[in-house]
Amino acid sequence: MDTLLSxxxxxxxxxxxxxxxxxxxxxxxSSSNGIIYTRNPKPKALHFSTNSNLSASxxxxxxxxxxxxxxxxxxxxxxxxxxxxxxxxxxxxxxCGCQSDTFQGNNLVNLYSKLKRLxxxxxxxxxxxxxxxxxxxxxxxxxxxxxxxxxxxxxxRDMFRGEEKFNEHTxxxxxxxxxxxxxxxxxxxxxxxxxxxxxxxxxxxxxSLVSMYSxxxxxxxxxxxxxxxxxxxxxxxxxxxxxxxxxxCGEKAIAVFIDLLTSGLDPxxxxxxxxxxxxxxxxxxxxxxxxxxxxxxxxxMGETSIGNAVITMYGKHGMIDEAKTMFYALDDRNxxxxxALLSMYVKNGHVDMAMDVxxxxxxxxxYCDSSCLCTVLDACSECRNLELGCQIHAYVIKLGxxxxxxxxxxxxxxxxxxxxxxxxxxxxxGLSSKTTASFNAVLAxxxxxxxxxxxxxxxxxxxxxxxxxxxxxxxxxxxxxxSAEEACLVRGKSLHSYSIxxxxxxxxxxxxxxxTMYAKCGSIEEAFQTFNSINGRDCVSWNAIISAYALHGxxxxxxxxFENMKEEGFAPxxxxxxxILQACSYxxxxxxxxxxxxxxxxxxxTRSVIEHFGCMVDLLGRAGKxxxxxxxxxxxxxxxxxxxxxxxxxxxxLCGNLNFGILASKRLLLLEPDEAGSxxxxxxxxxxxxxxxxxxKVRTVMNDLKVNKEAGCSWIAVDNKFHYFVASDMDHPxxxxxxxxxxxxxxxxxxxTHDRSDVCLISDPL
DNA sequence: TTAGGGTTAG
Numbered sequence: 001m002d003t004l005l006s007x008x009x010x011x012x013x014x015x016x017x018x019x020x021x022x023x024x025x026x027x028x029x030s031s032s033n034g035i036i037y038t039r040n041p042k043p044k045a046l047h048f049s050t051n052s053n054l055s056a057s058x059x060x061x062x063x064x065x066x067x068x069x070x071x072x073x074x075x076x077x078x079x080x081x082x083x084x085x086x087x088x089x090x091x092x093x094x095x096c097g098c099q100s101d102t103f104q105g106n107n108l109v110n111l112y113s114k115l116k117r118l119x120x121x122x123x124x125x126x127x128x129x130x131x132x133x134x135x136x137x138x139x140x141x142x143x144x145x146x147x148x149x150x151x152x153x154x155x156x157r158d159m160f161r162g163e164e165k166f167n168e169h170t171x172x173x174x175x176x177x178x179x180x181x182x183x184x185x186x187x188x189x190x191x192x193x194x195x196x197x198x199x200x201x202x203x204x205x206x207x208s209l210v211s212m213y214s215x216x217x218x219x220x221x222x223x224x225x226x227x228x229x230x231x232x233x234x235x236x237x238x239x240x241x242x243x244x245x246x247x248x249c250g251e252k253a254i255a256v257f258i259d260l261l262t263s264g265l266d267p268x269x270x271x272x273x274x275x276x277x278x279x280x281x282x283x284x285x286x287x288x289x290x291x292x293x294x295x296x297x298x299x300x301m302g303e304t305s306i307g308n309a310v311i312t313m314y315g316k317h318g319m320i321d322e323a324k325t326m327f328y329a330l331d332d333r334n335x336x337x338x339x340a341l342l343s344m345y346v347k348n349g350h351v352d353m354a355m356d357v358x359x360x361x362x363x364x365x366x367y368c369d370s371s372c373l374c375t376v377l378d379a380c381s382e383c384r385n386l387e388l389g390c391q392i393h394a395y396v397i398k399l400g401x402x403x404x405x406x407x408x409x410x411x412x413x414x415x416x417x418x419x420x421x422x423x424x425x426x427x428x429x430g431l432s433s434k435t436t437a438s439f440n441a442v443l444a445x446x447x448x449x450x451x452x453x454x455x456x457x458x459x460x461x462x463x464x465x466x467x468x469x470x471x472x473x474x475x476x477x478x479x480x481x482x483s484a485e486e487a488c489l490v491r492g493k494s495l496h497s498y499s500i501x502x503x504x505x506x507x508x509x510x511x512x513x514x515x516t517m518y519a520k521c522g523s524i525e526e527a528f529q530t531f532n533s534i535n536g537r538d539c540v541s542w543n544a545i546i547s548a549y550a551l552h553g554x555x556x557x558x559x560x561x562f563e564n565m566k567e568e569g570f571a572p573x574x575x576x577x578x579x580i581l582q583a584c585s586y587x588x589x590x591x592x593x594x595x596x597x598x599x600x601x602x603x604x605x606t607r608s609v610i611e612h613f614g615c616m617v618d619l620l621g622r623a624g625k626x627x628x629x630x631x632x633x634x635x636x637x638x639x640x641x642x643x644x645x646x647x648x649x650x651x652x653x654l655c656g657n658l659n660f661g662i663l664a665s666k667r668l669l670l671l672e673p674d675e676a677g678s679x680x681x682x683x684x685x686x687x688x689x690x691x692x693x694x695x696x697k698v699r700t701v702m703n704d705l706k707v708n709k710e711a712g713c714s715w716i717a718v719d720n721k722f723h724y725f726v727a728s729d730m731d732h733p734x735x736x737x738x739x740x741x742x743x744x745x746x747x748x749x750x751x752x753t754h755d756r757s758d759v760c761l762i763s764d765p766l
Numbered sequence: 767t768t769a770g771g772g773t774t775a776g
């Protein structure tokens with residue numbers, strides 16, 4: 001063990017000239033490290049100072065440690081993470097000459113393990129002549145501390161081979177190392193070992209099992225272990241309340257709380273913090289408010305964590321005043337209290353108030369951590385305020401959080417959502433470590449920028465795969481949405497294959513995106529196959545497949561699926577009704593559509609919003625009921641909505657009803673005199689109706705008013721390369737061949753539709 | 767007489 005005697009400690013060895021005051025209990029100062037030994041070579045006492053200067057004079061020393069007190073001081077060095085003090089005690093023990101003492105060895109292994117000095121822990125461990133269960137368990141704790149489960153289980157195997165007895169402590173440490181999805185399998189093996197060893201009745205081990213299963217996404221197993229426990233203490237019950245709260249099972253959390261009270265246990269601050277936090281899901285503000293009152297009755301509202309949970313709970317239920325009152329009633333506000341208030345304002349759409357709070361924090365000199373900065377950046381992102389985001393970005397750099405992955409991802413998010421993909425990429429490229437979430441944030445930028453990007457997200461995706469970043473369901477969902485937008489079936493299929501390889505075949509998020517991708521790329525059969533393959537379909541899955549059939553004009557199939565959805569116990573939401581109205585509209589089922597629209601609120605409890613009204617205008621128009629459509633708009637809550645009138649103009653154009661189209665156009669241009677898109681639509685409507693002079697007039701008005709619109713573009717993907725075209729485009733290197741092919745196609749279409757009256761060549765745009 | 771649940775609020 002001599003090998004551990006650090007040279008750095010030697011200057012501290014000093015014989016004092018006079019006695020020191022006795023050992024005090026106030027060892028909380030973590031800077032204590034001035035070490036002096038009274039006798040050499042075999043000291044009876046250790047004197048130490050709270051002064052960090054090792055060369056301080058003996059008169060400045062404050063504490064004396066008698067030989068028997070060393071375990072107490074060792075605990076202090078662990079608690080205060082004071083390695084130097086621990087090493088001094090180690091040196092002190094060496095001088096005492098008790099190298100073969102197992103108790104001392106165990107304590108030293110524990111010291112170095114807790115301080116993550118695994119090499120030192122191993123040195124002590126290796127030199128111990130006799131080891132016991134505590135020695136092995138202490139060493140395993142070190143590997144658990146640093147998250148090295150491979151080494152931990154290697155040691156466990158050695159311990160097993162050496163026939164050392166595993167006890168409840170050992171099993172708890174092993175289970176601690178299995179609290180991830182990746183380690184779940186190993187956790188199950190340890191569970192088997194626990195049962196075989198008869199240790200499952202220990203409340204420590206059982207709580208570790210509950211924790212292991214819930215943290216590895218197996219709440220069902222956690223619940224089984226929890227329910228089988230004969231004896232539960234407060235900490236175990238608090239744990240289950242926490243886990244139920246995390247997955248939004250507030251009712252179950254409250255049931256555990258009732259069990260806690262009926263078993264005569266006393267709830268503590270953790271109980272209320274966890275429980276109030278659980279009142280943001282299926283359990284609402286009524287229960288949250290009652291628990292808040294109960295915490296006041298118990299006299300523990302002085303605990304900041306409970307107050308913080310109350311702020312968040314009220315904030316999530318939109319009760320801004322109550323949340324604010326709680327914040328100002330707190331005796332001890334901490335950074336979490338401030339962040340909770342900030343977040344509450346952001347989530348309730350009061351970004352300006354959030355920024356006021358942030359300014360106040362800066363004025364008060366409160367130092368922000370990464371979580372607080374992420375919330376502020378969320379505020380900028382929420383209101384798409386890029387300028388403010390840039391200012392916060394500068395502050396982030398000043399604080400040194402620039403390359404941190406969480407703040408970095410929030411920065412990417414704001415740039416991406418504001419359409420500045422280039423800056424989003426710059427932040428992403430500068431991240432010290434990239435995560436799936438940061439990549440997903442960049443993908444949001446691609447989605448926001450649509451087709452106006454040179455870079456191919458798939459190239460970036462492949463680079464990240466090779467760098468070892470695993471895609472998750474959100475990655476696939478976003479990439480599939482991009483493929484759907486590009487109508488690129490080949491790419492969509494390739495992503496489908498990769499999602500199967502990634503083990504996400506039955507994932508509902510990926511499945512739902514696949515349905516939409518296949519439908520938008522024209523393959524309704526594959527959309528339906530995917531729908532059938534999803535394990536645990538949710539409301540979104542049903543909405544996706546109903547929308548898919550609506551898009552393909554198969555209204556009756558969409559209606560059939562709507563009935564199946566209800567039979568399987570899913571409550572249709574606003575999106576379902578929108579999809580079903582579209583299905584009726586595209587399939588000419590206007591009476592059914594009208595009936596369902598009128599049933600939305602009374603039968604389905606779904607409030608109709610402007611999109612539903614838009615759909616109804618389209619439905620009535622397609623059914624030729626233009627007069628009814630105009631009445632419908634005028635009687636709706638949105639009689640002056642340009643969107644509804646634009647829908648009517650569009651449907652008039654589609655159905656060739658110029659009279660109503662002109663009527664609707666006049667209203668539209670009155671409502672939207674500066675919107676280029678409306679002029680183009682009206683102009684197109686005239687052109688479709690053969691009124692070319694009127695169409696030209698509208699274009700002239702546009703020019704006079706100087707309203708311009710970016711030209712619409714079409715594209716085609718060939719061999720993973722996208723080719724874009726605008727009207728009259730001659731920029732493509734193969735323009736001549738393309739126009740020639742188009743001419744042939746037009747002739748073929750005319751011949752096939754038996755309309756040979758106007759077979760002519762598409763004129764060269766030049 | 768040493769080792770284990772170590773939980774909370776943004």
